[in-house]
Amino acid sequence: MNRAKLRQNIAFTVLGLITLLVVVPILLVLYYVIRHGWNAITWEFLTAAPRNGMKEGGIYPAIVGTVLLITGTMAFSLPLGILSAIYLVEYARDTLFTRLIKLSVVNLSGIPSIVYGLFGFTLFVVFMRMGASILAGSLTLAIMSLPVIITATKEALEAVPMVYREISLSLGATRWQTVRSCVLPYAIPGILTGTVLSLSRAAGETAPILFTVAAFYLPRLPRSMFDQVMALPYHLYVISTQVPNVPEKFSFGTGLVLIALVCLMNLVSIILRAHFRKKKQW
Amino acid sequence: MVEQNAIIKTINLNCFYDNLQVLRDINIEVYRNEILGIIGPANSGKTTFLRALNRLNSLNINYRQKGVIVFEGQNTQDIPDSLIRRKIGIIFAMPQVLPVSIYENIAYGPKVHGIRDKHRVEQLVEESLKKAFVWDELKDRLKTPATKLSGGQQQRLCIARTLAIEPDVILYDEPCSGLDPISTAKVEDTMSLLAQSYTQILVTNNTKQASRVSHRCAFFLMGELVEVDQTRKMYTHPSDPRTDDYITGKFG
Amino acid sequence: MRNKFGERVIETAIRFSGFAIIAFVILIFLFLLKDSLSLFRVYSFKRFILEQKWLPISEPPTFGIVPLITGSLLVTVGAIVICVPVGVATALYIAEIAPGYLKTILKSLIEVLASIPSVVLGFIGIIWLGPFVKNTFHLSTGMCGLTSVFLLAFMALPTIISISEDALVGVPRMYKEAAYGLGATHWQTLWRIVLPAASSGIMAAVMLGIGRVIGETMVVMMVTGNAPIMPKSILQPLRTLTATIAGEMGETVSGSDHYYALFAVGLILFIITFVLNFTAEVFLRKGRR
Numbered sequence A: 001m002n003r004a005k006l007r008q009n010i011a012f013t014v015l016g017l018i019t020l021l022v023v024v025p026i027l028l029v030l031y032y033v034i035r036h037g038w039n040a041i042t043w044e045f046l047t048a049a050p051r052n053g054m055k056e057g058g059i060y061p062a063i064v065g066t067v068l069l070i071t072g073t074m075a076f077s078l079p080l081g082i083l084s085a086i087y088l089v090e091y092a093r094d095t096l097f098t099r100l101i102k103l104s105v106v107n108l109s110g111i112p113s114i115v116y117g118l119f120g121f122t123l124f125v126v127f128m129r130m131g132a133s134i135l136a137g138s139l140t141l142a143i144m145s146l147p148v149i150i151t152a153t154k155e156a157l158e159a160v161p162m163v164y165r166e167i168s169l170s171l172g173a174t175r176w177q178t179v180r181s182c183v184l185p186y187a188i189p190g191i192l193t194g195t196v197l198s199l200s201r202a203a204g205e206t207a208p209i210l211f212t213v214a215a216f217y218l219p220r221l222p223r224s225m226f227d228q229v230m231a232l233p234y235h236l237y238v239i240s241t242q243v244p245n246v247p248e249k250f251s252f253g254t255g256l257v258l259i260a261l262v263c264l265m266n267l268v269s270i271i272l273r274a275h276f277r278k279k280k281q282w
Numbered sequence B: 001m002v003e004q005n006a007i008i009k010t011i012n013l014n015c016f017y018d019n020l021q022v023l024r025d026i027n028i029e030v031y032r033n034e035i036l037g038i039i040g041p042a043n044s045g046k047t048t049f050l051r052a053l054n055r056l057n058s059l060n061i062n063y064r065q066k067g068v069i070v071f072e073g074q075n076t077q078d079i080p081d082s083l084i085r086r087k088i089g090i091i092f093a094m095p096q097v098l099p100v101s102i103y104e105n106i107a108y109g110p111k112v113h114g115i116r117d118k119h120r121v122e123q124l125v126e127e128s129l130k131k132a133f134v135w136d137e138l139k140d141r142l143k144t145p146a147t148k149l150s151g152g153q154q155q156r157l158c159i160a161r162t163l164a165i166e167p168d169v170i171l172y173d174e175p176c177s178g179l180d181p182i183s184t185a186k187v188e189d190t191m192s193l194l195a196q197s198y199t200q201i202l203v204t205n206n207t208k209q210a211s212r213v214s215h216r217c218a219f220f221l222m223g224e225l226v227e228v229d230q231t232r233k234m235y236t237h238p239s240d241p242r243t244d245d246y247i248t249g250k251f252g
Numbered sequence C: 001m002r003n004k005f006g007e008r009v010i011e012t013a014i015r016f017s018g019f020a021i022i023a024f025v026i027l028i029f030l031f032l033l034k035d036s037l038s039l040f041r042v043y044s045f046k047r048f049i050l051e052q053k054w055l056p057i058s059e060p061p062t063f064g065i066v067p068l069i070t071g072s073l074l075v076t077v078g079a080i081v082i083c084v085p086v087g088v089a090t091a092l093y094i095a096e097i098a099p100g101y102l103k104t105i106l107k108s109l110i111e112v113l114a115s116i117p118s119v120v121l122g123f124i125g126i127i128w129l130g131p132f133v134k135n136t137f138h139l140s141t142g143m144c145g146l147t148s149v150f151l152l153a154f155m156a157l158p159t160i161i162s163i164s165e166d167a168l169v170g171v172p173r174m175y176k177e178a179a180y181g182l183g184a185t186h187w188q189t190l191w192r193i194v195l196p197a198a199s200s201g202i203m204a205a206v207m208l209g210i211g212r213v214i215g216e217t218m219v220v221m222m223v224t225g226n227a228p229i230m231p232k233s234i235l236q237p238l239r240t241l242t243a244t245i246a247g248e249m250g251e252t253v254s255g256s257d258h259y260y261a262l263f264a265v266g267l268i269l270f271i272i273t274f275v276l277n278f279t280a281e282v283f284l285r286k287g288r289r
Helices: A002-038 A043-047 A060-091 A096-110 A113-127 A134-158 A162-170 A175-204 A232-242 A248-279 B046-053 B081-087 B102-112 B118-131 B135-141 B151-163 B181-194 B207-213 B231-236 B241-247 C002-042 C045-050 C066-097 C100-115 C118-137 C145-169 C173-181 C186-197 C199-215 C218-223 C241-251 C257-288
Strands: B006-017 B020-031 B035-039 B063-071 B088-091 B169-173 B199-203 B216-221 B224-230
Touching: A002 A248, A002 C066, A002 C100, A002 C118, A002 C145, A002 C186, A043 A060, A043 A248, A060 A096, A060 A134, A060 A175, A060 A232, A060 A248, A060 C002, A096 A134, A096 C002, A096 C199, A096 C257, A113 A134, A113 C002, A113 C199, A113 C241, A113 C257, A134 A175, A134 C002, A162 A175, A162 B081, A175 A232, A175 A248, A175 B102, A175 C002, A175 C100, A175 C118, A232 A248, A232 C118, A232 C218, A248 C100, A248 C118, B006 B046, B020 B046, B020 B199, B020 B224, B035 B046, B035 B207, B046 B063, B046 B088, B046 B169, B046 B199, B081 B088, B088 B151, B102 B118, B102 B151, B118 B135, B118 B151, B135 B151, B151 B169, B151 B181, B181 B199, B181 B207, B199 B207, B207 B231, B216 B231, B216 B241, B224 B231, B224 B241, B231 B241, C002 C045, C002 C257, C066 C100, C066 C145, C066 C186, C066 C199, C066 C241, C100 C145, C118 C145, C118 C218, C145 C199, C145 C218, C173 C186, C186 C199, C199 C241, C199 C257, C218 C241, C241 C257
Parallel strands: B035 B199, B035 B216, B088 B169, B169 B199
Antiparallel strands: B006 B020, B006 B063, B216 B224
């Protein structure tokens, strides 16, 4: 018995150490980016366009570009994702069609981001003649974000007790009235959480926007949806690999702003989740 | 009672879950303004029968049904789900309230049926609560969440909620199984008073309750309708020995 | 009446959305296939699959995918060898050993890692991990397979940890209680009962982890050195499928053979990840049952 206990202690210690091995690099990366990036963050850095071959100035157009892309992505993926999840949970029976949709969601979630980039390029940029533009980039990112939104919405809908639907239907409400009044209101927290999470992923993606929207150097703001824009992740890629002699602190600063943006979105989703959980009545 | 007085009639009703047959050739008539008790041991198909009447069974994707259900002389197959469920309301076994206020619970039905006038909705809520005899208890707390009420109050709230959609028939699926004796008595009183203007069907495991409340009674056993008769007659001179055995507690 | 009409519209939209999801997958496949076929019309599929050289701008060009697949395979195997044991161990620790508050902290940290954009990790690889690898292994350059292996393993951890943890938590309590009842220690229970019971979920985690690694683009493009040659070891610069597309797409002429060749590479990636995800789904279903 003592030996078993000893073996357990050793095993647990090893597991703890491995976990530490995972945690420490995460903290190191964060620390490293924050410490070096902090020096770069000035008012000018955040609000000015890059100058002198990106060796001076700021990253304002890239920040605006990323925010625009997130907004565009949300506009396309949110309705489509939520509606198709509603279809799967509330309307679909176990038919071939439904199984095909589920298989498609699984498949979409696995497609590499660069393949989305290729697809977005041939379909939106070339075939539909949008050119490299905010519209094409947003559509590409939107399709990429769909699986996460659908999965999160599905889980949120499935978590709503079945009896709410029964009550509503038994009172003579139609399917859609039931979904709208007795299901969706209780699923919204889960939907929001999943959505914000998927958008934060989209914000950090580089590969899908490489050929669909991202501008190498465009020190002005876009005029329409058909303009190219700079974007934070691509800008970081450019100044750290493509342009020689950009001060390192610019790269760190860009990375820090990008991480801050993504973490801010995650934080929003965490707060939303906590807020709604407190109000939960069932 | 005469044929014309049947409000609901089933003809060779057969119900299945996957390949499991839970109801076999049910032929029964429900008369206007009666309280029909349905008794029988567990798994005899009582609840399935009840939920077949307002088509709640079809929510289960494995459910299949054969035969005809006639409501007011019309094959229910030709009536949309939402309309048949509005005409035939149901009270579930455990009190099931929506996690909103008492008022909103009752107003929900009228609202989905397109009553937009706020005044009319308020009026309906009040009428329904009065008809279910809970108005006096609840009138000052209409804004409180329905989940805060006791089980008995919740169940009578559910009755009021069903009354608010102005149905012709009310189904009860073991409505008192989660309630204490005093709440049970209140629900039973309510049913008796509603009998003046509604047709009611009561599924219950409690043979005593059926004998107290119902005018006629149907005995279901293993998916078959054994007999249906005046309650008083069935409890004193049942025509089938199995009914006698069940009522006197030999099994069940 | 207006209400009915609105309802009809929204229900049509709902059905249409379901249909759109299928349509996207088919569209992605068809568009990749269409452009890939343009290559295979002038350059045989057999040569594409078997040729050992990727020389897209030589005259005549050679589009042999073997060195790229080898590159992808090398870094994937390397990363999986590291991150599966580490990830499963961490999942065990989080699911079964860590006390409540620590569990929350660890899980949020893993979520933070999941949300760090890959381009940031690539940058860290360039300025910190690359030189570190170079000095440690006395290499001529730190921009090589090994550097990306470390980063990819790191990036795949959240996938592996969260899915394994779900599988571990999903093991029925009864199993554990039965083991405790027979006098097993906590560790014996974990090792002999919980871990085997969660094995399909963990297999799914591994599949999805592989998919995550093989599809990663920015990190490998930034730190592998991007040499499209047959890699002899993981310590050399190499090139993956993904980095090839990302790196060369900008330089090709639309409609050239080179352009179509990149779509063919995309098609191969699409098929690989499809198979991986499908297998993972099968494992997940099995685990749920």
